[in-house]
Amino acid sequence: MPLPTPFHTRTAPLCESHSWRDWSGYLSPSMYELSFEREYWAIRNAAGVIDISPLFKYDIIGPDAEAMLNRTVTRDMRRCRVGQVFYTPWCDETGDMRHDGNIIRIAADHFRVTTADPMLRWFEDCGYGMDVTITDVSTRYAALALQGPNSRAILKQLTANLDLDTLRYFRMGMGIINEIEVMITRTGFTGDLGYELWVEAQHAEALWDRLMRVGRAYGLLPFGLTVLDMVRVEAGLLLIEVDYIATNHAVIDGQKSNPLEAGLDWAVNFDKGEFIGRKPLLADQERGPEWRLVGLEVDWAELERLWAAVDLRPKVVYRTTSRESVPVYRGGTNGRLQIGQATSHLFSPLLKKYIALATLKTPDATLGSEVDLEMTVEYSRVLAKAKIVQLPFFNPARKRE
Amino acid sequence: MNKKYDAIIIGAGHNGLTCAGYLAKAGKKVLVLEKRYLVGGATVSEEIVPGFKFATFSYLVSLLRSEVIHDLELVKHGLRMLPFETTLDLAVNGDSLYREPDHYRTYRAIARYSKRDAEAYDDYKLMMRHVIHAVRYLMHHAPPNMDFDANPQALIDLAKHVGTVDKEVLYTLIQLLTISADDFLSQWFETDILKAGLATSGMIGSMVSPKSPGSGLVLLAMYMGEIDGVYRTWRFAKGGTGGVANALAQAARSFGAEIRTNAPVAQLMRHGDEVRGVVLESGEEITADVIVSSLTPQMTYLKLAGEEGLPSDLVQQVKRWNSFGSASKINLALDGVPDFKAMPGYGMHLAGGFNTNVSIDSFERLYDTAKYGDFERHLFIDGGLISFADPDMAPPGKHVMTCFVMYTPYHLRQGTWDERREELGDAVVDTLEHYIPNIRQLIVGRQISTPLDIERLINMSGGNIFQGELRLSQMFLMRPAAGYSGYQTPLHNYYICGSSAHPSGGISGAPGRLAALQILADGKK
Structure with a gap:
């Protein structure tokens, strides 16, 4: 059996559906209730909380910590101030993405990196010969992501010592909740207002109990990986092994992507000096990357048209994100040409559109242009007219306010 | 004098049966002669203790080529590959390492010793996948004729293939062929029980240790298996490995081959350099256009054929053949x-x-x-x-x-x-x-x-399970003898199809298949 997380004694009784997933070897609720709807709307309309303890966490400490990270990741870590959080990819020597994650600068010489995959060996090798210590603290800390419009109000009830109104997006502060020290980062995987709470594992249950007691009045619900996978697509956030394949998992070169192709050009800083993958990335930047990550939208009228052909109303709701990749074409039914693939797609209950994260050939990836997304309507493959739109699909002002 | 066959296969091991199946499927009239009371050779299951069936010798299947399974319709003839998914490595001091299909449970099992190794394990598996993918070509091709003018195409094809291999993979392959399993594995791992557990693949059936140069080659040979397109998977066969032999025998019979057990062959019927049939130990003589030996080089050349008329360099090499x-x-x-x-x-x-x-x-x-x-x-x-x-x-x-x-x-x-x-x-x-x-x-x-x-x-001379040690000097162009690789012999109408031929041992059926393809190609000339 996968391992229980430090919150398991609290999450298990609430997991009415008994629908669990294996997240990095930990038991993780897929959804708590038998329907995902309430969990989804809690995130977008009230507040939701998810146990993110299975993330891997590394402390990078020492005089060379900044230099080590700066040569490893694509962003300029010198610009990451104490109390700031950077999202960044990091690459192999080929410039292709090995992984991505958040880096919290706890002190001048102390960073904490959170990642989906184990990364100790990679970081140690990147820091070889430098005055830096890399420690795997994955099991030392438990973590919760408190997300949604009411998340700040709930957190304010919990912690008096930290001014949450001034804690900006992608910033970190130390809070005291029930005499427990909690590191609070204004981060998340939902594209909404939200916070992530990092606590020593032995305090996990106490934190959960306090949070749930206070949160109830604000509509707080625990949510599972199913709706996380929905809201993160709305937020335009990539999932490793779904929307891109890490270099160390890619079996053929064609499966790899670099950050420029994955829509992360903003996170690549060529001016900061040498870093792993800089030369091939720079060459790709000058040449122009072959692929681009885009957002696709199929509007309601198009869905109506597709299902009307078989005399049905559109059958798109009550479904979650599909990670089955589907081809994207141009040229319509006659003379169609595949220009890429959609890797995550769903009907967004909030936006009332079918949305997809897709990787397309650069010449076909122009914002506003129309492409054909393969969909299945009553056992038949059909082409839906989809528009290339700006990511993220959903970007509420409260996220940054 | 008995009725005449197109081909006689000596020995009903998995390669003999595979060869028989391919020849029979191609319409040849085939007779397989087996010395024992049952088919299978080293691939047999026997009820030695009443009620208990033992896989007498070989016990796992991985290398059996997909072509053999599908060309010979082995599933129809009873082949079943049952799961064999976990490995428990046990050390004298009580240490243990349990590797299983679940990624993160195996990760944690290794991480108890070293997190670095737990992460390196994925990288290692991926690199080995690339190496296997590159070497797989050899499992489907006879060693080339090194005389470029006589037969340029085989050498050109091989060179073309090598040219497509990623250079990092090629260098890793060269290392694997030349250094020890321990040295090779130490490039990824620091944990003794993990290295040793993986190194066991470099020791199987061979007189090498993890620190002997050459154990890397054995490791590679043991990794060359694939089941349903997945490299490095191993399975138990239903009924033990005898189940594989029985499926191969059923398949060969379904294509019209005849299999006789309790029929040990004493020697070949030779007319100068031409082989015309076999003489059984019973004295019975059976003729055929082609005689195929699936036995060791010693049996094939020294016992069945006899030294007389064989090139002396071949005889010398066979006498020195390490098995x-x-x-x-x-x-x-x-x-x-x-x-x-x-x-x-x-x-x-x-x-x-x-x-x-x-x-x-x-x-x-x-x-x-x-x-x-x-x-x-x-x-x-x-x-x-x-x-x-x-x-x-x-x-x-x-x-x-x-x-x-x-x-x-x-x-x-x-x-x-x-x-x-x-x-x-x-x-x-x-x-x-x-x-x-x-x-x-x-x-x-x-x-x-x-x-x-x-x-x-x-009759596996010396008792080596591969019909000859897996070492670079006995592989590929040198298997079973330098200048005599492939499936033809210096004697007309006499072929080899056993594990002592390329690409060597393990229940692969590969030598049997490649020999049959050679025989059929020669027959068309």
């Missing part, structure tokens, strides 16, 4: 379920494999002792409970355990295997007891096959 076995096989009939000290109770680990005495230094010591003609009392055993995958191998609730035991040399310095066979059996039980405290009380019968027994019973 001295170092592996023994002990099968145990068990009255109940073994209880592992490292993983007590019932569980998935019982349906997988286990290794004893796992550590690089232990293996080196075992090897040293074997090198000087003796065997240690605490042995390396590659074991498994076939009856957990296939309950029909033993009565309900009872089990059969296969113990493949390495570093038990063919040449003993003191005594003979006939004198020391039971001593080996006792050492195996003593070793097992260290890891499985209840094993002794469960044993209701045992079968011991030393290298001498393997040689005697199935």
Whole structure:
């Protein structure tokens, strides 16, 4: 059996559906209730909380910590101030993405990196010969992501010592909740207002109990990986092994992507000096990357048209994100040409559109242009007219306010 | 004089049967002659203890080529590949490492020793996948004729293939072929039990230790398997490996081949350099257009053909052919379920494999002792409970355990295997007891096959399980002799199709298939 997380004694009784997933070897609720709807709307309309303890966490400490990270990741870590959080990819020597994650600068010489995959060996090798210590603290800390419009109000009830109104997006502060020290980062995987709470594992249950007691009045619900996978697509956030394949998992070169192709050009800083993958990335930047990550939208009228052909109303709701990749074409039914693939797609209950994260050939990836997304309507493959739109699909002002 | 056949295959091992199947499917009138009472050669299952079926010699399947499975319709003829998914490595000091299909459970098992190694394990597997993918070409091609002018195409094709291989993969392959398994694995790993557990693949059936250069080659050979497109998977065959032989025999028969058991061949019928048939030990003579030997080079050339008329360089090489076995096989009939000290109770680990005495230094010591003609009392055993995958191998609730035991040399310095066979059996039980405290009380019968027994019973000269050591000097262009690789022999109408031909041993059917393709191609000329 996968391992229980430090919150398991609290999450298990609430997991009415008994629908669990294996997240990095930990038991993780897929959804708590038998329907995902309430969990989804809690995130977008009230507040939701998810146990993110299975993330891997590394402390990078020492005089060379900044230099080590700066040569490893694509962003300029010198610009990451104490109390700031950077999202960044990091690459192999080929410039292709090995992984991505958040880096919290706890002190001048102390960073904490959170990642989906184990990364100790990679970081140690990147820091070889430098005055830096890399420690795997994955099991030392438990973590919760408190997300949604009411998340700040709930957190304010919990912690008096930290001014949450001034804690900006992608910033970190130390809070005291029930005499427990909690590191609070204004981060998340939902594209909404939200916070992530990092606590020593032995305090996990106490934190959960306090949070749930206070949160109830604000509509707080625990949510599972199913709706996380929905809201993160709305937020335009990539999932490793779904929307891109890490270099160390890619079996053929064609499966790899670099950050420029994955829509992360903003996170690549060529001016900061040498870093792993800089030369091939720079060459790709000058040449122009072959692929681009885009957002696709199929509007309601198009869905109506597709299902009307078989005399049905559109059958798109009550479904979650599909990670089955589907081809994207141009040229319509006659003379169609595949220009890429959609890797995550769903009907967004909030936006009332079918949305997809897709990787397309650069010449076909122009914002506003129309492409054909393969969909299945009553056992038949059909082409839906989809528009290339700006990511993220959903970007509420409260996220940054 | 008996009726005439298109082809006679000598020996009904998996390669002989594969060759027979392909030839029969191509419309040839084929006769297979087997010395024993049953087909299979080293791929047999026998009921030695009443109610218990032992896989007498070979016990796992991985290398069996997909082409053979599908061309010969083996599924229709009863081939079933049952799961064999876990490995439990056990060290004398009580350390253990359990590797299983679940990624993160295996990650955590390795991380108990080293997180770096737990992460490197993925990188290692991916690199080995690339290497296997590159070398796979050789499993489907006969060694090329090195005379470029005579036959440029085979060399050009090989060069083209090598040219497509990623350079990093190519360099890794060169390392693997030349350095020791220990040196190779140390590039990824620091944990002894993990390195040693992986290094066991570099020792199987061969007189090499993890630190011997050349063990990398054995490791690669053992990794060359694939099942349903997935590299490096191993399976138990339904009915033991005899189940594979039976499916191959059924397939060959369905295509019209005739198989005679209890029909040992004494020698070839030769007319100068031309082979026209065989003479059985019974004196019966049978003629055919083509005679194919699936036996060792010693049997093929020295016994069946006779030295006379053979090129002297071939005879010299065959006489020097290293096929001295170092592996023994002990099968145990068990009255109940073994209880592992490292993983007590019932569980998935019982349906997988286990290794004893796992550590690089232990293996080196075992090897040293074997090198000087003796065997240690605490042995390396590659074991498994076939009856957990296939309950029909033993009565309900009872089990059969296969113990493949390495570093038990063919040449003993003191005594003979006939004198020391039971001593080996006792050492195996003593070793097992260290890891499985209840094993002794469960044993209701045992079968011991030393290298001498393997040689005697199935004519594998020297007892080597691959019909000849896997070493660079005995592979590819040099298998079974430099200048005589491939499947033709210097004698007209005489071919080889056994594991002593390229691409060598293991239940692959590859030499049998490639030999059949050669024979059919020659017949069209």
